[in-house]
Amino acid sequence: MRTTEGPTLPAHRPRRARAAGLAAVGAALTATALVIAPGTAGAAPTAAHATAGKAAATPDIPVANVKAHLAQLQSIANANGGNRAHGRPGFKASLDYVKSKLDAAGYVTTVQQFTSSGATGYNLVADWPGGDPNHVVFAGAHLDSVSAGPGINDDGSGTAGVLEVALEVARQGYKPGKHLRFGWWGAEELGMVGSRNYVSKLSAADRSKIDAYLNFDMIGSPNPGYFVYGYDQNLKALYENWFAGRNIGTEIDTEGDGRSDHAPFQNAGIPVGGLFSGADYIKTAAQAQKWGGTSGQAFDRCYHRSCDTSANIDDTALDVNTDAIAYGVWTLSGGSTTPPGGVFESRTPVDIPDQGAAVESPIAVTGVAGNASSALKVAVDITHTYRGDLVVDLVGPSGKSYRLKSSDANDSAADVVATYTVNASAETANGTWKLRVQDVAAQDVGRINGWKLTF
Known part of the structure; x- marks a missing residue:
């Protein structure tokens, strides 16, 4: 998020009518309204709020997955002078990391190049195949840090949250009614340069196709607040109701008004929404009572500083806000979830x-x-008179092997007939999978009778 204020934006700018657009959100809010127990609204969030009462169609996003992306961004900064700033090698390495994940998941990715302050900058845009191209739901975050530090909360948190939601779309085999698009912007810290560049190149027709742009800039602040963008009434209500269903009070974001990548979309007449956990403003006593944390202290004391590292994250805020990103994406796009499925089997004997x-x-x-799934099922049927001799691996389409069974000289039983669970979520599902078996000791022969994968 920028240090200086951007253009002044009206708090509730009127929107043009859009056929089959955000009018549907009101119905969705009614359909997913949750009952709040008396006297509990506004309680300080705890880890339980991250999963309680979720709409059935919306997946829970594991915070561990989001933090794994943050760890990668921290490592990239460490290897590149301590930052991921525009024009620096750490930014390009960050972009390459995010793009590789999206490419492997089946997204159509586009890198848009621009120049700012004498250096080349990049935007990354990822489109999920399918959905109505005339009605686009767009979620984004900025990818760059300031030069002073690695920018893990600002805005590694938004970058990682949006990325993991995009990857969950792929894992779920989600079929959106509207087209889904995700963006990671460059040079936000220099004045939303990347997102301005992107929006400026959209034709009037393309702008009219974007039903909503959701922005996520700082969602894991260590002394967090729960702020909702207030520009569009439907998108504001979407998130206010979601948080209320988890007994988390919200406030309208004023600290970040006009200072992040929603501003160019807002100025182009596109409905914008989003979430924010606070930057250098000071948490009041009333806010500390509502959300927990420490009053009289900034929401993020490491804002734009070298200490904005992977230690500068509140896990609960990161978890809650990433689940909220998923809720917005699923609810606004109005599709159906069809998890990757099917059974693939070989019954060809191999000696x-x-x-x-x-x-x-x-x-x-x-x-x-x-x-593939994080719980891919691998059923194996192997005949062997001394199974302790056998080493059994699953080999994914990437060539990576996953150990199913090690040799064990003391395991004298016969045959291997078992089902193993493998975390193969880093593998593209489509491709050639192999069962690899080796007999590492003498005196016995065997045969692979068959095996199958259940996605």
Whole structure:
């Protein structure tokens, strides 16, 4: 988020009518309204709020996955002079990391190049195939840090939250009614340069197709508040009701007004919404009573400083806000979730030589959207008179192997007939998977009778 104020924006700027656009949000809010227990609204959030009472269609986003992205961004900064700023190698490395994840998940990615302050900058835009191209739901965050530090809360938190929601879209095999688009902006810290560049290049027709732009700039502040953008009444209500259903009071964001990447979209007449956990403003006593934390202290004491590291994150705020991102994406896009599914099986026998080279049995997987599951089921049927001799691996389409069974000289039982669970979420589902088996000791031979994958 920028240090200086951007253009002054009206608090509730009128929006033009959009066919089948945000008018549908009101109905969705009614349909998903949650009952709040008397006297509990506004209680300080706890970890339980991250999962309680979620709408059935919206997935829970594991905060551990989001933090894994933050760890990668921290490592990138560490390796590149301590920051991920515009024009610096740490920014390009950050972009390459995010793009690689999206490409592997099946997104159509576009890198837009621009120049600012004498240096080349980049925006990354990712489109999920499908959905009505005349009605686009767009979520974004800025990817750059200031030069003073790694920018893990500002805005690694938004970057990672939006990325993990996009990856969950792929994992779920989500089929949105509207087209889904995600963006990561460059040079936000220099005045929303990247997002301004992107919006300026949209035709009037393309601008009219964006039903909503949701912005997430700082969602894991260490002394957090829960702020909702107040520009569009439907998007404001969407998030106010979601937080109220978790007994979390919200306030309208005024600290970040006009200072982040929603501003160019707002100025172009596109409805904008978003979330914010606070920067260098001071938390009041009333806010500390409502949200917990420390009054008289900034929401983020490391804002735009070298200490904005992976230690500068409140896990609960990060968890809650990332789940809220997912809620907005799922609710506004109005689609159906079809998890990657299907059973793929090989019944072709493969002989296993005694104390010989490894053998492989392949299965070609097609027609499964996105990445494989974090709980991929691998059922194995192997005949062998002394199974302790066997080493069994699953090999993914990327060539990475996942150990299913190690050798064990004391395991004298016969045969391997078992189902293993593998976290293969880093693998694209479609492609050739292999079961690799090796007999590492003498005296026995065996055979792969067959095996199957259940996505």
